[in-house]
Amino acid sequence: MYKRIILLVMDSVGIGHAADAAKFGDEGSNTLGHIESTAGQIHCPNLKSIGLGRIADIFDTGESIKGAFGRMAELSTGKDTTSGHWEMMGHPVTVPFPTFYEGFPKELMDTFTKETGYGYLGNEVASGTEIIERLGAEHIKTGRPIVYTSADSVFQIAAHEDVIPIDELYRICQITRDKVCIGDYYVGRIIARPFVGELGSFVRTSNRHDYSRMPEKKMVPQELQDANIPTVAVGKIGDIYAHVGWDESYPTKTNSHGMNMVPYLLGSSFERGLMMVNLVEFDSLYGHRRNVEGYKRAIEDFDYQLGGLLQLLNDDDLLLITADHGNDPTWEGTDHTRELVPILAYSPRIDGPIDLGDRKSFADIGETILENFSLKQWGIGTSFLDKLSK
Numbered sequence: 001m002y003k004r005i006i007l008l009v010m011d012s013v014g015i016g017h018a019a020d021a022a023k024f025g026d027e028g029s030n031t032l033g034h035i036e037s038t039a040g041q042i043h044c045p046n047l048k049s050i051g052l053g054r055i056a057d058i059f060d061t062g063e064s065i066k067g068a069f070g071r072m073a074e075l076s077t078g079k080d081t082t083s084g085h086w087e088m089m090g091h092p093v094t095v096p097f098p099t100f101y102e103g104f105p106k107e108l109m110d111t112f113t114k115e116t117g118y119g120y121l122g123n124e125v126a127s128g129t130e131i132i133e134r135l136g137a138e139h140i141k142t143g144r145p146i147v148y149t150s151a152d153s154v155f156q157i158a159a160h161e162d163v164i165p166i167d168e169l170y171r172i173c174q175i176t177r178d179k180v181c182i183g184d185y186y187v188g189r190i191i192a193r194p195f196v197g198e199l200g201s202f203v204r205t206s207n208r209h210d211y212s213r214m215p216e217k218k219m220v221p222q223e224l225q226d227a228n229i230p231t232v233a234v235g236k237i238g239d240i241y242a243h244v245g246w247d248e249s250y251p252t253k254t255n256s257h258g259m260n261m262v263p264y265l266l267g268s269s270f271e272r273g274l275m276m277v278n279l280v281e282f283d284s285l286y287g288h289r290r291n292v293e294g295y296k297r298a299i300e301d302f303d304y305q306l307g308g309l310l311q312l313l314n315d316d317d318l319l320l321i322t323a324d325h326g327n328d329p330t331w332e333g334t335d336h337t338r339e340l341v342p343i344l345a346y347s348p349r350i351d352g353p354i355d356l357g358d359r360k361s362f363a364d365i366g367e368t369i370l371e372n373f374s375l376k377q378w379g380i381g382t383s384f385l386d387k388l389s390k
């Protein structure tokens with residue numbers, strides 16, 4: 001049994017198309033593999049020391065590996081962030097959240113205006129950075145927020161911080177969550193997308209805020225809370241689980257901020273339990289923006305900080321690293337890709353290399369956490385705890 005489990009989610013770092021990828025138009029996608037084949041060898045010695053080179057299509061130095069590694073497939077029907085994260089914690093999402101490929105119906109948008117008092121611009125499927133440039137001038141002139149969606153089940157509301165102040169944008173989003181997107185329109189997330197700057201060079205800010213659906217089922221963090229086992233969320237984790245199940249939540253501004261938060265918490269208040277960290281920049285800054293070079297650098301930067309973290313872990317710590325879906329920056333469009341994700345495990349106690357094999361569900365992580373803390377397993381996935389101590 002480990003006293004502390006630290007679960008890092010590298011948002012969107014997939015390792016090759018899943019068996020059901022064709023259904024999503026994603027056959028052949030491969031986030032890590034295509035970053036390396038396009039932008040050159042990814043320098044990530046620490047990830048490789050845990051076994052990343054054995055499971056991803058990247059150059060495998062063949063050096064000795066001290067860790068456990070495997071691939072995980074997703075049971076959930078969607079390839080969105082919520083589905084991926086909820087499945088990890090024992091709640092695969094098999095009834096898809098509603099998506100709106102032609103924008104939202106007029107009826108819904110009328111409700112939006114009635115409840116919030118605001119008109120709107122856009123109401124289409126779009127890339128966030130593109131739509132704010134295209135509709136930004138009109139937005140500034142009219143004061144109307146820009147509404148858009150994507151292949152994900154999201155209702156996104158973009159506004160310049162000087163046109164609609166952040167607190168007001170948050171209020172609009174909260175009303176949309178509570179009174180507009182309900183019933184058949186109960187989307188996965190309402191997302192506040194504030195931006196600043198001048199026309200032609202708008203920049204989105206880290207004041208982004210996500211308003212998730214309420215989970216229908218109990219998830220692993222709540223089970224831990226019921227057993228008085230501490231749970232700590234870092235980055236977007238609190239938002240992704242609608243703040244259900246977490247004793248404490250530490251939002252972050254960047255990947256690097258998240259990776260600094262981990263050692264800080266390990267050295268202070270976090271003595272026992274589960275810490276889950278989401279590192280969103282891989283996805284938001286590089287995957288969706290189809291920025292291959294930037295994605296590569298972000299992995300290398302992460303790996304550098306990971307090196308420091310590995311040094312700090314002791315025999316009572318288990319570090320798990322995974323992803324919630326793919327987002328191949330060389331793929332067509334700007335959406336996520338249906339991929340397998342890595343599962344890497346490290347503890348000074350693990351005498352690797354250990355092959356965790358091909359796993360059927362992200363829920364294997366939740367089951368492993370339950371078993372570690374001597375709680376009854378749910379049988380949604382399969383724990384790999386026994387493999388870690390061979």
Ligand SMILES: O=P(O)(O)O[C@H]1O[C@H](CO)[C@@H](O)[C@H]1O
Pocket residue numbers: 081126127128129149150151152153154156191284288334
């Ligand atoms: O293009 P941007 O605004 O980054 O939006 C992306 O971010 C959303 C939430 O992660 C995704 O659904 C996708 O639409």
Ligand SMILES: [Mn+2]
Pocket residue numbers: 011012080081283324325
């Ligand atoms: Mn994600």
Ligand SMILES: [Mn+2]
Pocket residue numbers: 081283284288336
């Ligand atoms: Mn995304």
